[in-house]
Amino acid sequence: MITLELTDVEIDHCIKCGGIWLDAGELELLLGEPEKAKQLLDAFKLDSTSTEKPRKCPICYKKMRKIIVGPTKPALLIDKCRRGDGLWFDKGELEDIISRAELDKDNKIQKLLADMFGHDQKEEA
Numbered sequence: 001m002i003t004l005e006l007t008d009v010e011i012d013h014c015i016k017c018g019g020i021w022l023d024a025g026e027l028e029l030l031l032g033e034p035e036k037a038k039q040l041l042d043a044f045k046l047d048s049t050s051t052e053k054p055r056k057c058p059i060c061y062k063k064m065r066k067i068i069v070g071p072t073k074p075a076l077l078i079d080k081c082r083r084g085d086g087l088w089f090d091k092g093e094l095e096d097i098i099s100r101a102e103l104d105k106d107n108k109i110q111k112l113l114a115d116m117f118g119h120d121q122k123e124e125a
């Protein structure tokens, strides 16, 4: 894992798999809009039906829980540490969650992520 600095937030990025680890509270910092961050976090639901293999938390090494984010389809599934150490995003999931947060158009985080990780922003077909 390497550490990247994104709008003053240090995020951990795995070069091998393209995943991103955010310590607790960093997602809120990245979003930069407390109201929207809260809405997004309130939309987290524990998923008990997922057949995705659980990941281990890079901090406490315990299996993380799958969290469904928001009502939007297709469901976005991320991993959350049981102790609350932080959140794990598979490749592309951080961009996905940020696009779902419906941030203001002049919020730079989406573009920064796209530049940094080279994923194109999803356009409605």
Ligand SMILES: [Zn+2]
Pocket: 057, 058, 059, 060, 061, 062, 081, 082, 083, 084, 085, 086
């Ligand atoms: Zn943990």
